[in-house]
Amino acid sequence: MMEKPRQAWKSDRLYTVTIVLWLLTVAAAFIGPYLLTVSVPGLGTLYTFRILLPVTAGLYLLWMILHRELPWTQATVIEKWCDVLGLILLLYGAASLFRAQDFLWTRDRLFNLVFDVTFFLLAIRMLRRPAVRDLTVKVCIVMLCLIGVLGLYEVFFGGLVNSCCDDLKQIQIFDGMFQPPVVFSGNPNDYAATVLLMVAAALLWYLRPDNRWSKWGAVGVAALAVCAYMVPVLCSGRLCVVASVILLAAIVLYFLCSKKRGRILVVAVILIGVLSVEFVNRYYYLMPQIKAYTEALITGQSLDGLEIQLQRPGGVSLEDQFFEIDKETGEVTLRGDASAGIRTKLLIHAGDCFLDSYGLGVGLGNSEMLARDLKVTGDAGIWNIHCFIARLLADYGIFVLIPLCAIAWLLLRRILHMLRIGVRGRRWEQAAYALLALGALGIYPIVSTAPADAQDLLVMWLYLALAAVLPRWLSDTCKQREIKA
Numbered sequence: 001m002m003e004k005p006r007q008a009w010k011s012d013r014l015y016t017v018t019i020v021l022w023l024l025t026v027a028a029a030f031i032g033p034y035l036l037t038v039s040v041p042g043l044g045t046l047y048t049f050r051i052l053l054p055v056t057a058g059l060y061l062l063w064m065i066l067h068r069e070l071p072w073t074q075a076t077v078i079e080k081w082c083d084v085l086g087l088i089l090l091l092y093g094a095a096s097l098f099r100a101q102d103f104l105w106t107r108d109r110l111f112n113l114v115f116d117v118t119f120f121l122l123a124i125r126m127l128r129r130p131a132v133r134d135l136t137v138k139v140c141i142v143m144l145c146l147i148g149v150l151g152l153y154e155v156f157f158g159g160l161v162n163s164c165c166d167d168l169k170q171i172q173i174f175d176g177m178f179q180p181p182v183v184f185s186g187n188p189n190d191y192a193a194t195v196l197l198m199v200a201a202a203l204l205w206y207l208r209p210d211n212r213w214s215k216w217g218a219v220g221v222a223a224l225a226v227c228a229y230m231v232p233v234l235c236s237g238r239l240c241v242v243a244s245v246i247l248l249a250a251i252v253l254y255f256l257c258s259k260k261r262g263r264i265l266v267v268a269v270i271l272i273g274v275l276s277v278e279f280v281n282r283y284y285y286l287m288p289q290i291k292a293y294t295e296a297l298i299t300g301q302s303l304d305g306l307e308i309q310l311q312r313p314g315g316v317s318l319e320d321q322f323f324e325i326d327k328e329t330g331e332v333t334l335r336g337d338a339s340a341g342i343r344t345k346l347l348i349h350a351g352d353c354f355l356d357s358y359g360l361g362v363g364l365g366n367s368e369m370l371a372r373d374l375k376v377t378g379d380a381g382i383w384n385i386h387c388f389i390a391r392l393l394a395d396y397g398i399f400v401l402i403p404l405c406a407i408a409w410l411l412l413r414r415i416l417h418m419l420r421i422g423v424r425g426r427r428w429e430q431a432a433y434a435l436l437a438l439g440a441l442g443i444y445p446i447v448s449t450a451p452a453d454a455q456d457l458l459v460m461w462l463y464l465a466l467a468a469v470l471p472r473w474l475s476d477t478c479k480q481r482e483i484k485a
Helices: 005-011 013-034 048-066 077-099 103-126 130-157 188-206 215-234 238-257 263-299 318-322 339-356 366-373 388-396 398-424 428-442 458-468 470-480
Strands: 038-040 044-046 171-173 176-178 323-325 332-334
Touching: 013 048, 013 103, 013 130, 013 458, 044 048, 048 103, 077 103, 077 388, 077 398, 077 458, 103 130, 103 366, 103 458, 130 188, 130 215, 130 458, 171 263, 188 215, 188 238, 188 428, 188 458, 215 238, 215 263, 238 263, 238 428, 339 366, 339 388, 366 388, 388 398, 398 428, 398 470, 458 470
Parallel strands: none
Antiparallel strands: 038 044, 171 176, 323 332
């Protein structure tokens, strides 16, 4: 197979068509069920992504057969573990139908999972080649810009294709109240998770050591970094805000450790952007304090009691978000009316499912149905586990735990190896990139916990595929830089 799609057209048209369809599939993954939706009896809902994906995968399989390429040809160890993970998800999921607590629920979970895993495994194979990888990330950046602009529009003017938040005025911008953005996602948390994961992937691609630095690139990096913080704030996603702070810290460390020209300016722009977002969001109670303090200075009045309070008025402490105290007995229990308490109850339930099944898992979708039947969240009526990794462990047990641990360990070892080589050889740009990779990949457990269930967050599977090919990515970088990895 030729490396560059343009060169491939003359000698391998099947490959070129497959790449074009693949790029269209990637773009459609951002739009989801909001483009050319058709309801098919017995199959469910089909839309552009679900039509393009089987066609693209079929053409790729045909190319493999014609060129006699085996599935694991030139695959890295991590990529092989990802194949194992995908097969386990599908096979165990199919077996779960025979012991489903709710057959229709498990069937729908499995139906969606087939598309998710197919997208994941196909993405790994398509992203192996640098030319296709570059095109894919560029499409992702274009789509990221598109949903970013549409998200800002929705904040001020209402939903475009999803009106679920039109009556939810909870975002404070200066003195006005506005709605959180959703765009093509199911809810604000899904939207924030989509933006964060794609910003992390785009930065890993653009800031790699072998890529040349440009002024416009510096502007783009600063804009993406500020966007990664602004969107979770607009969506009121506490977990995504935490993840964005980690990602921003990794970006700042990258620039401080690297030798790129203009790095201090980029860091300054990022910090100013983050502070500006915070000021705009806190303007309604900060500005009266600032005015009172300024007037006191001008008129010479006493400044006693005029200390500026940065904490949001009426805010609930972290402890109060988790626990409540019975006024009569003094007993401390998890809250059933707050997101933090509800999420904790569901996590404990997922752990119980894992232990009660002796680590073998309760079956695809059964952890959620058991949470519903056992009324784990009481009157809240919420049974989605709200943590994708926890649900996988509860549903699949050690069968998914082993490949997940293997993939995580291999990725961590590869990044730490790059960091060690960079520090020992004083190759600071390489060491800085390793720190960026740690942050960009380290946010995944947090971001994947933000949605009610991240399984059908298609962009997440693309992000995971990019992570799976990262060792190949780093090897290409080291070869081009003549660095022994």
